[in-house]
Amino acid sequence: MVADDAQKNGAGREVVSGDAVAGLPGGSHHGNAGEEVHPVADLVEWAADLLEPVKPKLRGWLHAAMVPASVSAGIVLVCLARTQQAALACTVYSVTACLLFGTSAVYHLGTWGPLGEAVLRRLDHANIFLITAGTCTPLAVLLLPPDRRNLLLWIVWTGALTGIAFRVLWVNASRWLYTPCYLALGWAPVRYLPDFLHTGGAAVVTLTVTGGLLYSAGAVVYAVQRPDPSPRWFGFHEVFHALTVAAFTAHYIAVSLAVY
Numbered sequence: 001m002v003a004d005d006a007q008k009n010g011a012g013r014e015v016v017s018g019d020a021v022a023g024l025p026g027g028s029h030h031g032n033a034g035e036e037v038h039p040v041a042d043l044v045e046w047a048a049d050l051l052e053p054v055k056p057k058l059r060g061w062l063h064a065a066m067v068p069a070s071v072s073a074g075i076v077l078v079c080l081a082r083t084q085q086a087a088l089a090c091t092v093y094s095v096t097a098c099l100l101f102g103t104s105a106v107y108h109l110g111t112w113g114p115l116g117e118a119v120l121r122r123l124d125h126a127n128i129f130l131i132t133a134g135t136c137t138p139l140a141v142l143l144l145p146p147d148r149r150n151l152l153l154w155i156v157w158t159g160a161l162t163g164i165a166f167r168v169l170w171v172n173a174s175r176w177l178y179t180p181c182y183l184a185l186g187w188a189p190v191r192y193l194p195d196f197l198h199t200g201g202a203a204v205v206t207l208t209v210t211g212g213l214l215y216s217a218g219a220v221v222y223a224v225q226r227p228d229p230s231p232r233w234f235g236f237h238e239v240f241h242a243l244t245v246a247a248f249t250a251h252y253i254a255v256s257l258a259v260y
Contacts, residue, residue, distance in 0.1 A: 054231065055108075056231060056235040056237070058233055059108045059109070059237060060104065060105050060108030060109035060241075061105075062241045062245055063100075063101045063108065063245070064101075064105035064109060066101040066245055066248070067098065067101045067105055070097040070098050071094075071098055073252055074091070074093070074095070077090040077138075077252075077256065078091050078094065080260060082259070085141055086138065086141060086142055086259060089137045089140075089142065090138050090255070092137045093134045093137055093138050096130040096131045096133070097131060097134065097248060099130060100127040100130065100131045100244075100248075103120065103123045103127050104124055104127070104241070106120065107121065107123070108237075118171065121171055122167060125167040125178070126163075126164040129161075129163040129164050129167070129185060130160060130164070131248075132160060132185050132186050133156040133159070133185075135251050136153070136188075137156075138259065139189070139208065139254070139258060140152045140153050140192075141153075142199075142200075142255075142259065143195060143196050143199040143200045143204070143258055144192060145195075148192065152192055156185065156188055156189070159184075159185045159188060160185065163178075163181050163182070163185060166178065175222065179219050179222060182215075183216055183219055186212055186216065187212060187216075189208075190212075193208070196208060200254075200257065200258050201257070203257055204254045204257050207251065208251065210250045211247040211248070211250035211254065212247070214243050214246045214250060215243070215244065217243050218239075218240045218241075218243030218244050219240075221236055221240045221243065222240045227239060
């Protein structure tokens with residue numbers, strides 16, 4: 001231990017012997033009588049490196065794989081939409097999906113400085129609100145009468161823009177504060193499920209609810225940071241990402257059934 005090897009020199013200053021600093025970072029600095037003194041700055045940096053969490057090796061790769069998949073899936077939806085209005089709604093949905101997975105991949109795969117980290121984190125969190133509103137858009141346009149469609153779109157897009165402003169302006173807010181906001185917006189369309197059932201059928205409703213439950217499970221995992229199966233390879237954040245991929249898949253199939 002460093003403390004055990006500490007000695008006092010003639011001036012009463014604590015010095016550290018060469019044996020004690022073996023393995024610590026930084027070069028050798030000589031104190032009185034030729035003894036080595038380890039700089040405080042190097043010790044602080046060394047301690048910070050030890051405390052810095054290790055990013056799992058698979059961080060970001062799930063969402064990176066979803067970028068080309070979501071682009072291709074979006075093109076299919078838009079091309080097969082039967083009306084211009086449906087095509088526009090599917091375009092909104094596809095763009096929000098590509099933004100979600102693309103931004104997340106860039107953010108989590110890269111190593112960024114303080115400014116890049118702050119910007120990408122804001123965009124990454126903002127896209128959660130966007131994909132929620134984006135998913136509701138084709139379902140509302142295709143399955144609801146005009147008055148109820150307009151009300152739902154107003155609710156989800158107002159909520160999404162409010163949530164984005166909240167995350168951009170208060171990026172360091174506790175996850176226990178903003179995670180419920182994601183959940184509240186995500187379940188806003190639940191009152192319209194009877195309409196979805198009447199117009200789209202049981203499969204659309206089942207897939208819509210399943211996707212919502214998967215997104216909600218991901219939000220819980222993100223909030224409690226559990227389970228954390230392999231912090232070195234596949235940690236709690238990767239579980240969260242896997243659940244978002246599964247949720248997106250369920251919702252994409254639901255939208256596809258409504259479109260086709």
